[in-house]
Amino acid sequence: MSRRRIGFWYRFAAVLCKPPLVVLIKRDWRGMEHIPAEGGFITAVNHNSHADPFAYAHYQYNTGRVPRFLAKSGLFKKGFVGAAMRGTGQIPVYRESTDALSAFRAAIDAVERGECVAFYPEGTLTRDPDGWPMTAKTGAARVALQTKCPVIPIAQWGANELLPPYAKKPNLLPRKTHHVLAGPPVDLTRFYGKEMTPELLKEATEVIMAAITRQLEEIRGEKAPDTPYDPRRERIEQRRQTQAQTQPGRSTVREGESST
Template sequence: MARFPVIDGHKLPRQGAFILAPNHYSEIDPVIMGRFMWKLGRVPRFLAKASVFRVPVLGAILRWSGQIPVEREGRGRPDAPLKAAQQLVDRELAIIIYPEGTLTRDPDLWPMRGKSGAVRMALTAGVPIIPAAHWGTQQIMARYSKKISFFPRKTIYCKIGDPVDLSDLEGRPLDSATLAEGTRRVMTAIADLLGDLRDEQPPAERWDPAKNNQAETGRFE
């Protein structure tokens, strides 16, 4: 149905826990990135709201497939991110987290301003965060579209980057300044990878939904 060439796939760790942080511009992205990760020899895992695990049948499937439940903070569960991070380490999982939290609002599909969830978990768990970018997915399912098109056959490219250097942020309080700096580095790395795939120069600044009066609906922060 589609071709999935990977550039620098050797940079994806073959063992041990890590976070894969890709760009996000189509609802089918999780399927596409899961396909890439599987091709590179790692089982993709995602974070899911803990309440979903209590749904009959669906919850059983999520537990069987090794997905990680995350309780929402602010409801008497301030240690929710810590518990999720511990599962990541104990089970040596490869987790896909979209730093943007939702589909990019950037008109040209460049990565927009990121949220802090991926960096927070990486620093909490002490695991590397690997940036990645893919391009071509919009040919299968365009942003905001519900229509899927596999024919004619599409080619979707993926490029894996080097781990984002957060070493100088380790051991520091996870305050807004620390998380913002780490997130900035991650989003810059993702944008640079996407620029390589598109053979274009990414914007110097990330699209900011708040400044452009766009509603944000984050999946994990």
């Protein structure tokens, strides 16, 4: 099979979701020519709003190549939502279980069948205070190197202005614009044929995220930070500061001991 048919469930979801999206959001969509017409591929997309999966799915639906998203397994168990997730062929992610790797196997199978799998490499909403892409997980790179499929970097901005991260209520007025810019495939050929060590996967992931970030810079007309926000580093620094505040005497003794 060279490409996945849109199918009943995707068309039904489009009937439900497209009208409110058209009303709520203006569109500045570019780069659709980079979406492959045939064959399996990956899209790697930044994530800055709980609304952007719907806005981005609208963009890609209009290219004729519907995406299969990796989504929390719990969503597949919830009545109509679960039926829609299963019917549209989304891929469940079982976190912290023996089935955790099944999502990557399913993604590889989908790509090899000629489908598109959409990755949010960051794994969650960006924690960067200014909305720039943060450090990412290596799942997209792993699937890309396993299948040698095209990886299309896609930046988006605007859904976060409609529904800011972790906000409970949308900002409906004035009407927001959803900007999307898809770029040419990321060149990962230098990683092909090598052992997929954690270091190699991390480097390939950084190449993918750098491409997404460059496109977001073009959309926003701004320069991103030189170093992506790293939530793990931030947590370590916060723990260090907390320990320094709660155990100042102990810290001083250690410093004195190490200097003798």
